[in-house]
Amino acid sequence: DIQMTQSPSSLSASVGDRVTITCRASQGISNYLAWFQQKPGKAPKSLIYAASSLQSGVPSKFSGSGSGTDFTLTISSLQPEDFATYYCQQYNTYPLTFGQGTRLEIK
Amino acid sequence: QVQLQESGPGLVKPSETLSLTCTVSGGSISSYYWSWIRQPPGEGLEWIGSIYYSGSTNYNPSLKSRVTISVDTSKNQFSLKLSSVTAADTAVYYCAGGFTIFGVATLDYWGQGTLVTVSS
Numbered sequence: 694d695i696q697m698t699q700s701p702s703s704l705s706a707s708v709g710d711r712v713t714i715t716c717r718a719s720q721g722i723s724n725y726l727a728w729f730q731q732k733p734g735k736a737p738k739s740l741i742y743a744a745s746s747l748q749s750g751v752p753s754k755f756s757g758s759g760s761g762t763d764f765t766l767t768i769s770s771l772q773p774e775d776f777a778t779y780y781c782q783q784y785n786t787y788p789l790t791f792g793q794g795t796r797l798e799i800k
Numbered sequence: 801q802v803q804l805q806e807s808g809p810g811l812v813k814p815s816e817t818l819s820l821t822c823t824v825s826g827g828s829i830s831s832y833y834w835s836w837i838r839q840p841p842g843e844g845l846e847w848i849g850s851i852y853y854s855g856s857t858n859y860n861p862s863l864k865s866r867v868t869i870s871v872d873t874s875k876n877q878f879s880l881k882l883s884s885v886t887a888a889d890t891a892v893y894y895c896a897g898g899f900t901i902f903g904v905a906t907l908d909y910w911g912q913g914t915l916v917t918v919s920s
Contacts, residue, residue: 694861725901729845736894736910737845748908780845784904787858789835789847 695719695783699792705800710771714795716764716781725785728757728766731794732777740779741766773799802827804895804911812889812918818882822895822911829853829871833898833905834878836869838891839913846891850905851878858905885918892916 696719706712716726724744729737739748741757744764754769768775776799781792808820822834836848849859851869859867863882871878882889892913898906 725904727907729907736913737907738910739908742906742908782845782907784901784906787850787904788860788862789850789905789907791845791847794844 694788695722695786695790697781697783697790697792699779699781699795701795702793703796703798705798706771707800708771708773711767711769712771712797713768714766714779714781714797716759716766716792718762718764718783718785721761722783722785724760725783726757726759726764727782727784728755729780729782730775730777731780737780768797771797802832802897802909804897804909806893806895806911806914808914808916810915810917812885812916813920814886814918815884818880818885818889818893818916818918820880820893820895820914820916822878822880824876824878824897827897829873829876829878832909833900834869834871835896835898835905835907836880837894837896837907838889839894840888840891848880848882848893852900887918890916890918 726744728741731737745757803825830853835850851857866883868881894913895911896907898908
């Protein structure tokens with residue numbers, strides 16, 4: 694199985710800040726990586742696919758980059774609604790695997 | 801816009817079979833790949849398995865011996881059965897739909913999730 698490791702596991706930031714979350718795959722996955730946002734009690738929401746492509750309707754404050762084994766999600770100008778847990782997920786091969794999540798909290 | 805809705809019992813007894821159905825609206829079940837994912841309380845996401853409308857399936861090896869995913873194109877539904885459940889199977893179960901990259905499913909659309917508790 695491909696292991697996905699996110700860092701940090703939790704992150705405190707202020708409204709207006711820019712933050713970056715990293716995701717590392719245990720082996721190369723090309724650009725077959727997605728990012729999800731999950732708020733408490735809600736289903737995950739797909740933000741980014743193919744490492745850097747925004748899903749329809751997702752604001753451009755979210756951006757992704759990377760290829761191979763190392764990926765990043767950057768969120769600029771944080772707003773209260775952005776505080777949530779973020780997951781990366783690879784779809785290069787089965788079984789599909791997720792990172793452990795990064796909890797973004799308000800400082 | 802594709803929408804998904806999970807349905808099924810919220811309480812299952814240990815050793816019994818968990819059965820859930822996902823109803824798809826706003827799109828044809830023949831156009832996408834379909835998946836089940838679960839999330840134990842306070843924990844991360846675990847992929848259970850995926851199916852194409854043709855019936856072709858892929859399962860998580862950690863659950864493969866207990867999982868069956870099927871599709872009913874006439875009802876625009878797909879289903880999950882997980883046998884011999886224990887308390888460790890207590891989780892929110894999500895259905896999801898997406899496209900395929902060389903036969904591997906993506907997870908673009910998600911249902912709201914349904915909590916299944918395993919308890920006597």
